[in-house]
Amino acid sequence: MELHDDARRSDSPPSEEDDLRKGPWTVEEDLLLMNYIAVHREGRWNSVARCSGLKRTGKSCRLRWLNYLRPDVRHGNITPEEQLLIFELHSRWGNRWSKIAQHLPGRTDNEIKNYWRTKVQKHAKQLQCDVNSKQFKDITRYMLMPRLMERIRAASVHQHERIAISGTHELVQEKSSAFGSSDAESFDMQDPSAAASDCFAVSTQGSDHNMTGDWFEKSQFSTWWLETLPSPESYHDVLGLVGFDQSGWGQSLFGMDDDMWFVFTTLGRRIS
DNA sequence: AACGGCAGCAACCGCATCACC
């Protein structure tokens, strides 16, 4: 895109800087960069930009490679496992996106940052509280995260059952009805088990992680998390929800993640 | 069909830090 072409046009003779392109990358540019790195590997990005023939800054090349072209970059929906990790790590480290991204194989800091800003902050706004407020942190810690844990566990169990019943790989294609249908675009989890296993199984060249439900089940993170959680009975104490009917705290309420947020929003209004 | 509003996301920008001379 030639966004700044007009601005850059002047009477002065064109310099090398004037030739620099900005905006979205074209397929040709992507190929040029990929081919160059395939032959020469990553190096100094300014020389990559110069020598590859791209009319881009080194910075732009680096960003394009790291966030999009790198072979181990994973695109697509953030899985419940990843959501859980993001919530937890963000509560520890705040907006240290690159640090958080290091714990999510194949995800980039940019992607996580965008997820946080577009999804999480949006819902915090619906809850009428700041994303960094204690109220929102309590809601995520005592309500959202346990629910995500439950979903991951359920997905893991469900996957095992399906494997036991029907054997091997064709089940990847199946659509599960166990979780109900969903058009919840904010999480896009029509079939959490398939999505989770798919995402994590495919992922991560150059990483030892294999973040399937199994991984989660066996991980220390899972154990640690369970230990740090209050018992479900104490949710209402933590959140001040006297008389909160926990009988409705079941799968039926949370068939869709947007439902989950809807309930949080409703609860949030009751709390505030 | 045309338009406007909005959400999502790729890309840019500015600053901080690092590495090298």
Place this chain on the structure above:
DNA sequence: GGGTGATGCGGTTGCTGCCGT
């Protein structure tokens, strides 16, 4: 120790596509 260029990081911008009117 200071200067300079390269890289990393977080915040912000603006393009694109979707959806409702």
